[in-house]
Amino acid sequence: MPADHHTENSTPAVSLRTVPRDQHCVSRKEISSNALRVLYRLRDAGFAGYLVGGAVRDLLVGGHPKDFDVATDATPEQVKQLFRNCRLIGRRFRLAHVVFGREIIEVATFRANSDDGSGDREVDGGRLVRDNVYGTIEEDAIRRDFTANALYYSIEDFSVRDYVGGFDDVRNRVMRLIGDPETRYREDPVRMLRAIRLAAKLGFEIEPATAAPIRTLAPLLAESAPARLFEECLKLFLSGHAVESFLGLERHGLLPVLLPESAAALASNRSGALRRMLLEGLRNTDQRVANEEPVSPAFLFALLLWPAYCRTLAQLQAQQVHAAEAQRRAADRVTVHQLDTVALPRRFSQPMQEIWLLQSRFGGRQRKRVFRLLAHPRFRAAFDFLSLRLTASPEHADDVAFWREAQAKPGDVLAAQLEAARHAEDDIETASPPRRRRRRRRKPVSG
Incomplete structure (x- = not known):
């Protein structure tokens, strides 16, 4: 059943699990020095800052991420004050980009999962079209898409913080949506493509409840912006996992x-x-x-x-x-x-x-x-x-x-x-005996 936001029943329970450094393989040596610079400067200015999302996930499975994202309790404007090399982007989802030459560290403020009446969180027919209500790290975790993408690495004690069971899902190589799958796909149908792409990239299985609504909700994809679907196609097929992505698209309709x-x-x-x-x-x-x-x-x-x-x-x-x-x-x-x-x-x-x-x-x-x-x-x-x-x-x-x-x-x-x-x-044509031309009889001219 479509829903405009997570109801009390569909909001997943949040329970913090702190995984200490000796129980995970994320090392600062594998993290971009520019991302670390951003994290330390946020900390020195009194803000909380964590490496988050795909980079933490990929490091946990032994990958080498190219992009490093940071989540913080600082607002985009506060981040901009800390970094001269920062520009603010986005209307639907306001972000700070800290630019180091060719590398961009994306810094996002913790988002809340509810509408505070300010108009900064806007849902249209189940589709999330604006999401700029700021909140706590717990709220930020449950509004992320997959559990594997909701892991936070802390430079305070080098631990990984897990609020929604993502650490075990990564270890078991499972893609699982946070919250009610149908609601989450209706909020943003492109999540269906992300599920296929990430499972193909990481060699993960899509958890049955996460996979179940995809075939039924597939037509919603046609309502997504064609320019966005072009970008998603490039990610699906030009990231080195095109065969598995194609088979996933076939399998899930x-x-x-x-x-x-x-x-x-x-x-x-x-x-x-x-x-x-x-x-x-x-x-x-x-x-x-x-x-x-x-x-x-x-x-x-x-x-x-x-x-x-x-x-x-x-x-x-x-x-x-x-x-x-x-x-x-x-x-x-x-x-x-x-x-x-x-x-x-x-x-x-x-x-x-x-x-x-x-x-x-x-x-x-x-x-x-x-x-x-x-x-x-x-x-x-x-x-x-x-x-x-x-x-x-x-x-x-x-x-x-x-x-x-x-x-x-x-x-x-x-x-x-x-x-x-x-x-x-x-020569072959010349050597062939000429065909005798049949003489055509002339028709008698009448009259």
Whole structure:
């Protein structure tokens, strides 16, 4: 049942458990020196300050967090007075960003879990749209999303403070929502994606009660801002855990909401070839992230939306639309329809379409066309995509072999080879006995 805020019944019990330094593995050596600087300055100014959230969670499972967040009883304005290198951001959720060169330490004031009538906490139809009522650390803990994200590391005694059972959940590798799952998902439907992403990243299981409402509430995701869903897609698929994220979206019924046309195409592709290709592409993406190689969002979305493109193209060709026109129309149609859910910026959607449209040009062997394609700015991405298509069908093997060799050869050698191949074809045609032309009888001119 939707609720606008936690009722007395759904508010989880808070019980402080202090885990001393000798019972956990969080070490200051693993914490950003800038985050420690912020914590010590807050303490010296008389404020409470804790490392909180994902960094504590990741350190407890032996990870190496990139981002370090701080929670404090100082207001954003008080934090700004302490740090010259601080800027205040956000309206829905006001935060202080303390900037050290390229590193930003995010400092959030403890939030309360209730509306104090000031208008600083605003809920619209179950959706939390503004959350700036400040409170205690206990209140802050229960309004966080997952128990694993509600752990606080103290520089006073180097302990980890746990108010909602998160320490045991991290140890047992469980993602559990704090409070009533349905209420929490209605407050912010993107939490469903976060559950999938964090479980994939950490190798955690989503606790049954936390997983149960996801399939039913999945349609709520479509009401989220498309720009926010684009950012969530990048986190899901470009953080090194794309395969597990995709499988999680499938398992919990979120794929048809996030990528509706691709989900429909995958469901109707009986051979499973499109799904094989997609998973292989995501595997490659994870490998590139692990090797610290760049991955373009354009290539990622070319992969994710390829099933939708193939299905739309087949539908247009069945309507006798000319091949080149069908390709252009299919690319445009898929892109426009996807924008309803995920705001794919033009700087990514355009190269994505080029990757698709270049696929039909890999069959050409005429010298001019070969050199023109090799010089195309999207050639490399399109060729990588063609290679990936081998996973779905062996029919592309000859094209992959030809273009792999073509890239490796000096231009003059390639030109000579293409010229020789053309002459050989001409010779074959010349050697074929000419077909006798049948003389057409002239029709008698009437009248």
